[in-house]
Amino acid sequence: MSAAGFATPVAAALRSRKGAVAGLWLAAMVVAAVFAPLLTPYAYDVQDLPGAFQPPGAAHWLGTDEFGRDLLTRLFYGARTSLSVSAIAIGISVLAGMILGAAAGYFGGRFDRMVTALVDLSWSFPEILVALILVAIIGPGVTGTMAAIGVAYLAQFTRLARAQIMAIKSETFIEASRSLGASDGFILFRHLIPNTLAPVLVAGMLATGDAIILEATLGFFGLGAQPPTPSWGAMMSSGSAQLFKAPGIILFPGLAVAITVIAINLFGDALVRALDIRRRERTG
Amino acid sequence: MLLEVENLSVTIGRVTPLDGVSFGLDRGQILGLVGESGSGKSLTALAVTGLLPLIGGRVSGGAVRFQGKDLAGMKPAALRALRGRRIGFVTQNPMTALDPVQRIGAQVDVVSRLHLGLSAGAARARTLDLLTQLRIPEAAAVCEAYPHQLSGGMKQRIVIAMALAGEPELIVADEPTTALDVTVQAQIIHILATLVRERGLGLVLITHDMGVVAQVCDRVAVLYAGRLAEAREVRGLFAAPRHPYTAALIGCIPREGMAPGALTGIPGAVPSVTAYPPGCRFHPRCPRALPACATEVPALTGGALACLNPLEMPHG
Numbered sequence: 031m032s033a034a035g036f037a038t039p040v041a042a043a044l045r046s047r048k049g050a051v052a053g054l055w056l057a058a059m060v061v062a063a064v065f066a067p068l069l070t071p072y073a074y075d076v077q078d079l080p081g082a083f084q085p086p087g088a089a090h091w092l093g094t095d096e097f098g099r100d101l102l103t104r105l106f107y108g109a110r111t112s113l114s115v116s117a118i119a120i121g122i123s124v125l126a127g128m129i130l131g132a133a134a135g136y137f138g139g140r141f142d143r144m145v146t147a148l149v150d151l152s153w154s155f156p157e158i159l160v161a162l163i164l165v166a167i168i169g170p171g172v173t174g175t176m177a178a179i180g181v182a183y184l185a186q187f188t189r190l191a192r193a194q195i196m197a198i199k200s201e202t203f204i205e206a207s208r209s210l211g212a213s214d215g216f217i218l219f220r221h222l223i224p225n226t227l228a229p230v231l232v233a234g235m236l237a238t239g240d241a242i243i244l245e246a247t248l249g250f251f252g253l254g255a256q257p258p259t260p261s262w263g264a265m266m267s268s269g270s271a272q273l274f275k276a277p278g279i280i281l282f283p284g285l286a287v288a289i290t291v292i293a294i295n296l297f298g299d300a301l302v303r304a305l306d307i308r309r310r311e312r313t314g
Numbered sequence: 315m316l317l318e319v320e321n322l323s324v325t326i327g328r329v330t331p332l333d334g335v336s337f338g339l340d341r342g343q344i345l346g347l348v349g350e351s352g353s354g355k356s357l358t359a360l361a362v363t364g365l366l367p368l369i370g371g372r373v374s375g376g377a378v379r380f381q382g383k384d385l386a387g388m389k390p391a392a393l394r395a396l397r398g399r400r401i402g403f404v405t406q407n408p409m410t411a412l413d414p415v416q417r418i419g420a421q422v423d424v425v426s427r428l429h430l431g432l433s434a435g436a437a438r439a440r441t442l443d444l445l446t447q448l449r450i451p452e453a454a455a456v457c458e459a460y461p462h463q464l465s466g467g468m469k470q471r472i473v474i475a476m477a478l479a480g481e482p483e484l485i486v487a488d489e490p491t492t493a494l495d496v497t498v499q500a501q502i503i504h505i506l507a508t509l510v511r512e513r514g515l516g517l518v519l520i521t522h523d524m525g526v527v528a529q530v531c532d533r534v535a536v537l538y539a540g541r542l543a544e545a546r547e548v549r550g551l552f553a554a555p556r557h558p559y560t561a562a563l564i565g566c567i568p569r570e571g572m573a574p575g576a577l578t579g580i581p582g583a584v585p586s587v588t589a590y591p592p593g594c595r596f597h598p599r600c601p602r603a604l605p606a607c608a609t610e611v612p613a614l615t616g617g618a619l620a621c622l623n624p625l626e627m628p629h630g
Contacts, residue, residue: 201410202406203410203411203413203414205365205368205405206405206411206412206473208365208368208397209363209365209397209403209405210397210398210425210476210477210479211396211397211399211425211428211480212398212428216428220413221416225413225414
């Protein structure tokens with residue numbers, strides 16, 4: 031399916047009530063992340079110690095943290111880190127998984143057995159463990175976090191792409207195309223991959239929700255974006271020390287993570303329904 | 315001769331589902347390849363298009379000569395260049411023969427771009443021309459449609475257009491109308507037959523519909539359980555079938571004035587490839603079987619009949 035082919039299902043997903051609410055929240059988060067400097071008069075890293083621990087009020091809508099920084103501002107900038115790291119990592123993971131899975135499913139043989147063995151192996155570890163090992167190797171920070179998330183979810187997309195390719199490669203239109211002189215590359219890139227795009231992209235969308243949690247977890251452990259760059263996980267981490275004094279510091283980024291992940295899942299569900307992946311495959 | 319299949323045997327793994335099939339085809343001719351399910355029709359089609367490796371099979375004996383060249387000896391790349399360019403293939407089920415996520419026009423265009431080296435614009439012009447020749451109304455609109463928006467008959471015309479787009483000399487159509495409505499079947503067969511006559515193509519029409527064969531084919535090759543039973547010019551075959559199996563197949567066509575219940579079919583079923591009987595493979599179901607039929611494999615006599623006890627030639 032071409033990029034333009036997704037415009038219709040996205041519009042259809044937005045027409046359902048859940049999809050519309052979820053889409054609105056996600057759009058708001060993206061706007062907050064992209065236009066953070068325009069939306070708030072405060073800087074995310076300027077400390078104002080006398081103004082620390084302010085409760086929510088007119089000047090600081092969500093209050094201030096232990097250094098007197100505006101929480102809403104940090105939440106906006108945190109969205110920048112959390113969303114971009116998760117989306118880019120999953121994007122790379124989807125792309126790599128698609129290529130690996132497609133090649134394994136299409137060509138089979140020893141390469142397929144090798145890929146399948148690696149996928150099964152990586153599935154026997156919890157994602158957080160894979161991510162921790164990678165951060166330990168690459169080092170904490172945005173790059174390490176992206177690599178960790180990307181590799182942690184690679185197996186999932188590889189397996190999905192492989193299964194999709196295997197199912198579609200025995201369809202009549204593949205045989206028809208081959209009987210008219212199509213080469214392996216043509217069949218792979220013009221027929222098989224476009225036909226597996228919809229389910230893999232939806233899986234990628236849903237995995238972005240998990241990735242945000244994983245990013246927050248790494249941030250919470252201090253392994254994600256390094257201070258003073260705000261990320262939702264790092265904010266929660268510093269807030270955990272002030273849990274009873276100023277619960278807002280941990281509460282608001284926590285809510286941001288929770289609501290965003292729920293919104294991604296709801297939107298993903300609406301998208302699945304709009305794409306009607308199963309029916310499309312059957313009737314074609 | 316455009317296509318010459320000579321004593322063709324096909325082996326898949328340890329079984330040999332096709333052995334000793336011969337027939338020939340000239341330009342401007344339609345050859346009907348008939349027989350029940352499991353008789354080896356589709357396998358023959360795969361052998362002719364060089365697609366046997368796809369199902370793990372290979373030509374283990376005989377030859378498939380296309381314009382004098384034996385396909386069995388050709389390299390995969392050379393075969394690929396032949397497919398679509400010189401030999402067009404029309405698949406069995408038009409419902410699934412088109413890519414569901416690509417527009418119709420793009421799917422047809424790509425064949426002439428690949429094989430004739432046409433530019434995108436020229437390929438589209440050619441596609442529109444082809445669709446119009448296949449009597450598809452509003453060809454431009456159809457080009458923009460996705461397969462699920464078209465009817466079965468329309469899809470089969472698109473599949474035929476794809477097979478024609480590379481300007482092949484030979485078309486192999488594997489039961490092109492089986493999945494379609496009866497009314498549409500007639501149209502599609504008529505379109506195919508007209509194309510063959512007008513352009514001087516060769517058409518191998520695989521079907522189990524003897525009625526279609528009688529109407530459009532010039533020659534018929536009757537297969538039974540992987541062997542050729544009888545191959546002849548169509549009029550003679552229908553007027554006086556010599557092989558008892560051919561006679562039985564013709565007996566399965568409903569005719570005008572037939573008494574109710576007179577349509578009986580052929581008792582029994584085509585044996586599976588792992589349980590081919592010895593001797594003539596048709597003898598367990600044959601009303602004219604002799605004791606010798608159970609042990610002796612009938613040779614092809616006159617190149618076109620394999621039977622120890624054929625029906626009589628009509629006198630005069």
